[in-house]
Amino acid sequence: MPSDQPPSAPGHATSSVACGFHEPRPIRLCIIATIGKSIQILYVGRPEYLNANGFDVTVGCAPSELDDAIRARGVRLKTFPLTRAITPWSDVRALAQLYRFLRSEAFDVVEVSTPKAALVGSLAAWLARSPCLVHVLHGLAYEGKGGPLGAILRAATWIPCLLADVTFAVSPSVREQICANGLGKPDRIRVLGAGSANGVDLVGFSPGRRAAGRAVRDAHRIPPDAVVIGFVGRMTRDKGVEELAEVFRELHEEFAHTVLLVVGDYEDRDRPSVESIGFFSTHEGVRHVGWQADVVPFMAAMDISVLPTHREGLPTVLLEAAALGIPTVTTNATGARDAIVDGETGLRVPVGDAKSLKEALARLIRDASLREAMGRAGREWVCECFDQKEVWRRYAEEYRALVSGGTLRTRRRDRNCAE
Numbered sequence: 001m002p003s004d005q006p007p008s009a010p011g012h013a014t015s016s017v018a019c020g021f022h023e024p025r026p027i028r029l030c031i032i033a034t035i036g037k038s039i040q041i042l043y044v045g046r047p048e049y050l051n052a053n054g055f056d057v058t059v060g061c062a063p064s065e066l067d068d069a070i071r072a073r074g075v076r077l078k079t080f081p082l083t084r085a086i087t088p089w090s091d092v093r094a095l096a097q098l099y100r101f102l103r104s105e106a107f108d109v110v111e112v113s114t115p116k117a118a119l120v121g122s123l124a125a126w127l128a129r130s131p132c133l134v135h136v137l138h139g140l141a142y143e144g145k146g147g148p149l150g151a152i153l154r155a156a157t158w159i160p161c162l163l164a165d166v167t168f169a170v171s172p173s174v175r176e177q178i179c180a181n182g183l184g185k186p187d188r189i190r191v192l193g194a195g196s197a198n199g200v201d202l203v204g205f206s207p208g209r210r211a212a213g214r215a216v217r218d219a220h221r222i223p224p225d226a227v228v229i230g231f232v233g234r235m236t237r238d239k240g241v242e243e244l245a246e247v248f249r250e251l252h253e254e255f256a257h258t259v260l261l262v263v264g265d266y267e268d269r270d271r272p273s274v275e276s277i278g279f280f281s282t283h284e285g286v287r288h289v290g291w292q293a294d295v296v297p298f299m300a301a302m303d304i305s306v307l308p309t310h311r312e313g314l315p316t317v318l319l320e321a322a323a324l325g326i327p328t329v330t331t332n333a334t335g336a337r338d339a340i341v342d343g344e345t346g347l348r349v350p351v352g353d354a355k356s357l358k359e360a361l362a363r364l365i366r367d368a369s370l371r372e373a374m375g376r377a378g379r380e381w382v383c384e385c386f387d388q389k390e391v392w393r394r395y396a397e398e399y400r401a402l403v404s405g406g407t408l409r410t411r412r413r414d415r416n417c418a419e
Helices: 036-042 046-051 067-071 088-105 115-127 147-163 172-180 207-219 241-254 274-282 296-300 316-323 354-366 368-385 388-405 408-418
Strands: 015-018 021-024 027-032 055-061 076-079 109-113 133-137 166-169 227-232 258-263 286-288 304-307 328-331 346-349
Touching: 027 088, 027 388, 036 055, 036 067, 046 055, 046 388, 055 088, 055 115, 067 076, 088 115, 109 115, 109 388, 115 133, 115 147, 133 147, 133 388, 166 172, 166 388, 207 296, 227 241, 227 296, 227 316, 227 354, 241 258, 241 274, 241 354, 258 296, 274 286, 296 316, 304 316, 304 354, 316 328, 316 368, 328 354, 346 354, 354 368
Parallel strands: 027 055, 027 109, 055 076, 109 133, 133 166, 227 258, 227 304, 258 286, 304 328, 328 346
Antiparallel strands: 015 021
């Protein structure tokens, strides 16, 4: 377990002298996300990898029932009153607590991600004069939002991009969109490799795991010859579940051997209509299994993975499906279009276009050989571009370069003084 004590000197990683030789100390990194669930989903394995490769990782998030599970991963956990909703009093308390914590700890690198933590964490790190602030941009929360809420969300996205030394967008289209919207400077918004903040576990999500799907089919009364369309994610409108309900109702009438396997739960915000909720719970062709800690057996039971989303950062579930050898169907939404090679690893349709979604799914239902070919191509593509260990290595290299070469903020300050 990493020590709770700050280093003797703030700023960049330094060397210590012991028995006549210099030994570099680990780079002290603080990763801040809004909720523990984000740490458990978006950061699977990365803190552990960094701890084993020259870093001393501390995680900051809101307290939850996941606290013990996060600590069991071998990282130090500090909790703050962060919330996903707009809660001014709690946000001010979180800002004050984060400021005091970052000021006292003097981390070499502070990484902020997810909307609320990115906003509050970047302000706290700036006030605490943290030497290096990295913003990982997982998506654009303001997309599709108008009025006062849209303005607030745009500002909440712009501030971390302004304060951070560098923003790593998780996909090329997220970078393109935020720059086009004028919320980030192109020279400070980057994409590492093909994108992603955590990559894909190529062993855990491999075609060899497909056999695990048979038990799921048996347990949920799915016939062996059924074509299973699978959805994994939050059951919200912006994930396209309204269109999915409409389309599957029609598909099942035409293809009675199809089954829709739904893995995920509803949330308080952005809930679908009562009619759609009723459809998912009562239709004979739907198997709604709720949220699952281990999604691999359920995804292994699928023949097609669908995500008719309206906005994304980079939908890892589509990359994981491709790694399993499953063809995917998604939309041309920001982020989603980077998780598919249209016509090769799957099919892409316009956002909100139920007719095109139905046609794409019907094409794959009819053609088993096309499903197999796209599954193979998807596996090859993910192995080449999204290998988890390679993604982790890229982030580690970037952080080492920032610390050893002086941060971008320091270089900008020095340049301004020279001018």
